[in-house]
Amino acid sequence: MKKIEMNYGRVKVTASLKEENLMGIIEGNEFKLTKSEDEIILDALHNPIGSPRLKELVHSGETVCLVIPDVTRAWQKTDRFLSKIIEELNAGGVNDKDITIISALGSHRNQTAEEHEKLIGKDLVKRFDVIDHDCFDKENLVYLGETTYGTPVILNKKAVECDHVVLAGGIVYHFLAGCGGGRKTVLPGISSYETIMKNHSLSLSKNLGEGKNEDAKCGKLKGNPIHEDMMQAAAFLKPTFLFNVIAGHDGNIAAAVSGNYVEAFYEGCNIVEQMDGVEINDKADLVIATAGGYPKDINFYQTSKTIINAREAVKEGGTIIILSECSEGLGGNQDVQDILLNFDTLLDREKELRREYSISKDVGYIFCETACKFDVIMVSDLNPELLKKANIKVVKTLDEALEITYNKKGENLKTYVMTAAANTFPRIK
Template identity: 25%
Template sequence: MNKASYLWTTQLLSYHPGGISIKIPIPYGKEFVDLDVQIPHEVIAPNQVEVGDLSQIITDSLNNPVGTGSLNEFIKNSDKILILVNDATRPTPTSKVLAEMADILREHEDVRFMVATGAHRGPNEEEYRYIFGETYDEFKDRIFVHDARKDEDMEYLGVSSNGTEMYLNKMVNECKNIIVIGSVEPHYFAGYTGGRKAFLPGVASYKTIEMNHKHALSDAAQPLAIRGNPVAEDMEDAMKVLKDLNVFSIQTVLTADHGLYAMVSGDLFESFDIAVERANEVFCSKCSRKGNIVLTAAPYPMDIDLYQSQKALENGKLALEDDGIIILVSKCRDGVGDDTFLNLLCCANTCEDVMCKIDEGYKLGYHKAAKMAQIGVYAEMWAISELEDETIRSAKLTPCKDIQETFDRAVERIREQGKEPYAVILPQGSLTVPLLE
C-alpha cells in the first residue's frame, strides 16, 4: 500500500467502538504490513491538511519573512554564511529548500554548510544525498559535519541562567551570519523540534547537550510544552549568549507523509512560534479514550535506531491505560544508536531500579532510559524490530517478531486479565500526539 492510501485509510476509518474488523497498514521500514483488527479501537494519525505547490510555498516564504528583511538582502549583506541543516534522522525537506536557493547561493563567494548532528553520528553517502539532493555534488566540498565529541572544535560562549555552559562549534561564531533550515513538529521532551534546536543541541558540545538534556528528567518536559518546560526554556535562554549572531531562520512544517505543508522564514523566534501553530494543525489528533493496548510505530526515517524510535513510545504512552500493553513497531535499521541509555537499562534489574541509578548521577542518554523506565513501571512494553532478542530484553522490552501475532497475543493477554480489550493505534507514533477529549 502506498503512503497516500495509508493516510486515507487511517483518517477515514479512524474510530471503531463496535469492534468492526478492519485492516490497518502499519509502516515497517519502507514497507507496510496490514494489521487485522477485530476489537474496538481507534486509529490516531496526523491530520490531513491541504497542501499547496511546494515551490510556491518556499518562494513565498523566502520573499515574505517575518521580523527580518528578505533572504536576498541577508545573503548580499553577509561576507561569510554558514547554513545549518538537519541530519538524516529528520525528514526536513532540506534538499527542496536548497534547490530553490541554489542560484543565489552560487553568487556568494563564501557559503558553507554544516550538518547539525547534535550528539548523533555523521551521515553516510546515501544520507548526504538524502539531505542535500541535487545540490550535493556541487556543494559537497563546502559541507562540514558537527562532531559534539571534538572539544577542539568548540568555543565557550557563556552560560544560561539554568547553568548550561554553552560550548558551540567554532564555525558558528566565526561566520556569525547563519541560515537555519529546520522542521517543526512535537518533540517528546523539548516540546517541539526546530528553531533554537539547530544551535542546542544541533551544533553544541557533548557537555552542553548533556547539561541541557538532564532537564528532560522533569515531568514538565513533555510534547507540546514550551512554557514551564525546563528543556525548552533552557534552550531559549541559552540563545541569549548568541545575541550577536545574524540569523535567518527557515522553519518547515510537514505532513505525515513528508509533504511540505507550510514554511515560515525570518526571525528565529518569530518563525518558530508561527511554525508551532501550523505544526499543531498537523500532528495533534483527538483521542476519545485511552486504550489497554497501544500499538505505536516509528515510521521511516525515524526508525533508524532504538534511541530515536523511543519517541514513538513516548507519544503512545499518552493514550495508554495503567497496566496496559504498549507495542513499539520499528525496524531499528542501525541498531541501538547511542548505547548509554541501554547500558543503564542493562545494569538495572527493574524499571524502578533504573530510576534509582539515574538519581546517583546523570549522563547523556539517561533521559531515554528514564522515559522508558517510567512507562515500564505501570505497563508492559513489547517491541517488534530487527534487533537481537537479548538487546530488546536488556532495554526492558519484550521482544516480538510478527506484528499480527503480537497484537493478537496482546488482545488475549488483556482478556485473560478479565478486561475488555480496546486498542489505540498510532501508525505514525513518532509524529502523532494524542489529545484526549
C-alpha cells in the same frame, strides 16, 4: 465487532474490537496541500514572519553561516531548499566565497563525502564544502556566557564569527524539547559536548528517585526547561534568519516557515500541532498502537516515538499494546541496550542516566519507566528475553496480546487505536 487494519512490518494486521468499547481511531489530521514542494519553499522565503526577506538583511562583503541538519535528519530535505536560500543570499550581494555551511552534528559522528552530497545536493556540493561541527574540538569552540539554567553556552567559533547566521532544518514533535527544529540547530546542533549534556540533563528531576522532569516532554514548550534553555543559548548567537520545513504524513514537505528565528519557529510549531496533534476527550483503559509498519518499526529503538505518543492516550495503570515487528532487533547503540538489558530496577537505570547522560540512555529509560506505569505488551519478532528486565512482555500476535489483557483486566476496556502512532500526538482537550 469493528475491524481495523493496522500496518505491521510489511504486512497488515486486523484488530477486531467491540464497537461499544472503541473510543476512537487516533490518526493524523487532514492537511490539504495545494502547492508543490518548490512552491511551498519559495512562498515561505518570499513571505517571512517577523522579518524582511533574507536578501534584504545581508549585504555585499558580509559573511554568512548556513547551519543545516546532519544526515540523521535527512527527512528535512535540505537538498530541496538550500539552493533557494543561497539564491536569496546571492541576490543580497553575498558571494559564494563568503558563505560557510556547517552541519549541526551535535554529538553525532562525522559524515562522509557521500552524506554531504546527500545533504546539499549534487550541484551545491561542487560549489561549497560542508563543515561537520565537532562538539569536542575546543580550538573551534567559543564561550559566550551562561543561561539562567546554568548551562555554559559554548558554540562553534566559525558560526559565531560570521556576520550572519541562518538556521535551516525542519520542525517535528520532540520527546524532550517539545518540538525539534529552530533553536535546536544551535543547541545541541553547534554546541560543545559540555553544553549539550548540561542542557539534556534538564530532562531529569532535581532529586534522585524522582525520575523524569514532567515538564520536559513531547508537545510542551511553555515551562519546558530544555526548550527554554535552548532558546536562551540561541539568543547568545542572535541568528539573522530561520528557514524550517514541516513534513507531511507522506514524507514530502507539507509546509515551511521563514523569518525571525523565534516567531517563525513558533508558527512552525503551530503547524505541527495542526497536522499531528490530535485532540481527545478522555484517556482510555487500553491503547493499541502501530508505528505505521516498515521502516518505522524496523527496530525497537525506532519504536520510541510510538510508545511516547501512545502513553499520552492511556490512563496510568492501563495497557499499551504496541505493534512493532523489529526485524532488525533492538537497534540503537550500546547505551540504550545497556539500559534495557543490564539493570534490574528503574532506580538503578536512573542512577546510570544521571552518572553519564546520553540521549540513547534516556530513550531506554523511557521504555522502562513506561513499563512501570503501564502494562506494556509488544507484538513483535523480538526475542522476549531481551525485554524481560524492562518488564515489557513480547508476543507474536495481536490476538495473543488482547487475550492476555482481557484475562487480566476484563473485556470491557475503553480503547483507542492509533494507526500511525509514530507521527500522531494525542492531546486532552
